[in-house]
Amino acid sequence: MSASSSNLQLWKEYRIPLVCMAIGIATLSILISNKASTASKPDSNHDQDTHPDDKKDKPLNKVEEIEAVNRVVDHATEEQKPYQHQGLKKEVYRKLPKVIRKKPKKKQAELDAAAAASATKASGCCGGKNKAEDDKSTGCCGGKSKPETDKSTGCCGGKNKPTSEDSVVNTLKTTGCGCSSGNTPSVKPALIDPLLLPELIEPIKVFYSTITGTAKLFAQQLAESAVSLGLPHPKLIDIVDYDTEDFLTESSLSIFILSTYNVEGPNDWFLKWLEDTRFDWRVQKGALNRLKFSVFGLGDSAYGDDFCNGPRLADKWLGQMGAQRVWPFGEGDKNGDQGGAYKQWNDAMLDSLLDPNQSHVHDAYFSSDEEDGASASEHDDDEEELDEDGEPVKKTKEEKLGLPTIDGGDASEGEMVDLEDMGNVARKIKQAKEDKALDEEAYANQNVRAKRSVGETKDGKAIKPREVREMVSPLLYKSLTKQGYKIIGTHSGVKICRWTKAALRGRGFCYKHSFYGIQSHLCMETTPSLACANKCVFCWRHHTNPVGTEWRWKVDDPEFILEGALDNHYGMLKQLKGVPGVRADRFVEANQVKHCALSLVGEPIFYPHINEFVNLLHKKRISSFLVTNAQFPDAIASMDPVTQLYVSVDASTKESLKKIDRPLFRDFWERFLDSLDALGKKGQRTVYRLTLVKDFNTDEIANYVELIRRGRPDFIEIKGVTYCGYGGASGLTMANVPYHAEVVRFVELIQEQLGAGYEIAAEHAHSCSILVASTKFKKGDKWYTHIDYDKFFDLVESGQKFTSLDYMAETPTWAYFGAPEGGFDPEETRYFRKTKEQRKAERERREGEQDEE
Known part of the structure; x- marks a missing residue:
């Protein structure tokens, strides 16, 4: 057989395996080439945004x-x-x-x-640096x-x-x-x-709004917690410093810690922008779909339905505009364990973020309203269906709920829901509503949400009664005692006035001595209720006392409160026994209290047994000076006679009263006016107290005049506000404290418009205080603004009806308005604080005397 025939024979026998081998080699070459080109091509779709309209890459x-x-x-x-x-x-x-x-x-x-x-x-x-040579077979890397x-x-x-x-x-x-x-x-x-860590994890942004600094403190705590878990340090941003329009392009995880204020606050502009954007028809429903957020609100439950209202609206509107909620809304109550509630919410939120088993994006709680037309569920991270071209299939809201398309379905097919299928649709809609109700109930009962339900029944079913707690919490006790208070029982307090200390040293008395004849070292300042219904900007206690609109605490016996107040008062006086300058005769007199000023802090008339407490004072022949904030008209009307009844009139219009007093009641203005009406019907010694705060309540003289004519008080005390240091939420400075000349000018304008019936009677220049009195207390050229206290107690014991004219006493001339003494008792020693220059001169004089010796 020739060589050619032999080769032909071999080819016939092996042609099929050889062809298969060639095809295999070619296929392998193509696969290797495609793999190399794929590896060299950048993955432009890697980890793209999860917007439903974008093409989604394969999940990681x-x-x-x-x-x-x-x-x-x-x-x-x-x-x-x-x-x-x-x-x-x-x-x-x-x-x-x-x-x-x-x-x-x-x-x-x-x-x-x-x-x-x-x-x-x-x-x-x-x-390739040390690659092996195939012909030498030197192994790997020269090994x-x-x-x-x-x-x-x-x-x-x-x-x-x-x-x-x-x-x-x-x-x-x-x-x-x-x-x-x-x-x-x-x-x-x-x-x-x-x-490269920032390339992996994007820092959290923490937006806070604060006046007192609480929200900023919580933001710092969140940052510390995040760092301890290994996350990059979050960016802390004051919301007033952030351009709100940037939220439209913000994609970072944004945590909002927002405080609540019933007056102007740092949230106002942010909430206004959210509201305008949410309801602007020109803005798309999903305008904030890149934003991932969670909100924690800070507030005071004493404000009722307004509690955390601003933060709630922010959480609602953010969700309705497509932002992805990563953790439910949380809230902290100032009247409760605010710090503990925040820590619980913060820890749970961060743990959820770092848990790969969590979805991290919760459906918006408030965004399922039918009128909103937008839901956070439209932006969830669930796996989407792909069509035959690999494009994501867009679903309608009905399809996402598992409902058939009724209107606007597949137009090409023109399908409509059969009448027989409407029953199934109705059942699914009903089931969806029931599921929503269950979700809302679960949301309302979650741990991060404060429990604020009140009442004995709910939906006709008996519920567990609310536990009665003490007013003075451990934190409040620590704060008040630090300020010098002695706490009595569960809701009362007593404190030594600085004028009491001055009187013991013979350095003068307070303005009540000039106006009403009280000697300060014989006066005890106390209150049977530390709670108040207002949060006045000029409160000298910096709002450390509790607030409320109804009595929800334990109640102490009035005898227990009075005995506790006297014992603690005398105990504090004993500590002054060794103070340099204390006069022995004054110290002995001080151990027999003659007057009680129920104006220490809080709302004394709030105490349920205030009448019994006042009657106990009178039995001990202790006069009563009770001050109320004009928010409890019924209590004023039912009040038994007191030596002198005050009402604080801090503003003349509804807007200015809300701004300066910051009342808790929604109908605060109606309550205020009703209190003035009740005061005018008392028929006893009544006083309006006006505290002037520059840039707050020093205008609108005519409105003040109308309020005075409405209540017809016997006296009107007008004094400048006392600056007690920065109180955080108030924002008051020394610029808001009027000079005595400014107070005098204000009083003169009031008196001019009042006309006949009232005149300026007395002053205490040291306290920037002026007394305007009804002319019925003036006989000839003499004023009778002082009080005959013994006569008052006799009238009370007689049980007969009497008026303020029955126990008036003559006012000394040195207390008259315009007197050279300026209302300072000439028998006292006026003490002037030395200036810096005077102290320096005194120091140099003493050093010179020592050198001569």
Whole structure:
């Protein structure tokens, strides 16, 4: 047989296997070429925004991410753990939920792609630097192990081949090949570069609004908690310093810690912008779909339905505009454990963010209203259906609820719901409403939400009665005692007045001595109720006392309160026994209280047994000076006779009263006017007290005149506000304190418009205080504004009806308005505080005398 025939015979026998082998080689070449081109092409769709209209890439494989991170961490030496110096933990890299994962920048993606391409092209190991020569068979990296060319696609028979990871592992950089001997890498791969950490996790932004600093403090606590968990330090931003329009493009996780104010506050502009944007028809419903948020509100439950109202609206409107809620709304009550409620909410929220099993994006609680037409559920992270072209299928709201399309479904098919199917639709709608009601109930009962339900029944069912608690909490007790108060029982207090201390040293008496004949060292300042219904901006207690509109605390016996007040008052006087300058005769007199000023703090008339308490004072022949804030007209009307009944008239219009008194009652103005009417009907000694605060209530003289004519008080005390230091929420400064000349000018304008019936009677210049009195207390040229206290007690004991004219006494001339003494008792020693220059001169004089000696 010839050679040609032999070859032909071989070709006939092996042509089919050879053709198959050629096809296989060609196919393998194409696959390798496609793999290399795919690795070198940047993944432009990696981890794209989750907006429903965008094309979504394949979800990240968390198993591969965790394995890659663990591989690196487990093979790292101590020197190769830079994350420890950053205060980070291994768990941070395991837990990278989408809500805090930052989109990779294009530049970084290109670098990762280039690294992957170079790893694919390199033959042998070490990126080609020490690749093995096939003809010499020197093994791998110049080592002793020979690569298996028929199996290996990399180095050392594929046992330790270089890898290129996706997602998180793109930031893991490998150095060396790690295959010189056995299975132990010669050069261990480096950990995640800490400089690339911002590329992995986007910092949280914490927006806060505050006046007193509480919200800012909580924001700082959140930042500390986040850092302790290994997250980058959050950015703390005062919401008044942030351009609200930037929220339209904000994609960071944004935490809002917002305070609540019933007057002007830092939330106003932000809430106004949210409201305008939410209800502006020109703005798309999903305008904030890039924003991820959670809201915590701070407030005072004493304000009833207004409690945390602003933060609630912010949470509602953010959700309705498509923002993704990562944790439910939380609230902290100033009357409760506000710090504890915040810590519980904060810890749960952060734990949820770092838990890969959590969805992290909750449906908006308030955004399911039919009129809103927008829901956070439209922006959830559920896996979407893809059509035959790989495009995401857009679903209507009905389809997402599992309902058939009634209107506007598939127009091409023109399908309509059959009449027989309407029953199924109705059942599904009913079930959806029931599910919503259950969700709302679960939301209302969650731990982060304050329980504020009141009453004995709900929906006709008996509920557990609210536990009666003490008014003075441990925190309140600590705050008040620090200010010098002595707490009596559960809701009362007593304190030594600074004028009492001055009187003991013979340095003068307060303005009540000039106006009504009270000697300050014989006066006890106390209150049977530390609670108040207002939060006045000029409150000299800086709102450390509780507030409320109804009595919801335990009630102490009036005898117990009075005995406790006297005992504590005398106990504080004993501490002054050794003070330099205290006069012995005054000290002995002070141990027999003659007067009681029920104006220490809070609302004395709020105490349920105030009449019994006042009657006990009178039995001990102790006069009563009771001050009320004009928010309890019924209590004023039912009040038994007191020595002198005050009503604070801090403003002349509804708007200014709300601004300066910040009352808790919604009908505060009606209550205020009714209190003035009740005062005018008392028929006893009554006083209007006006506290002037510049830029708050020094205008509208005519309105003050109308209020005076309405209540017809016997006297009108007008004094300038006393500055007691910065109180946080009030914002008062020394610029709001009027001079005595300004107070005098205000009084003169009042008196001019009042006309006949009232005149300026007395003054106490030291206290910037003026007394305007009804002319019925003037006989000829003499004023009778003082009180005959013995006569008053006799009238009370007689049980007969009497008026304020029955126990009046003559006013000394040194107390008259315009007298040279300015209302200061000439028998007392006026003490003037030395100026800085006077103290310096005194010091130099003493040093000169010592040098002469």
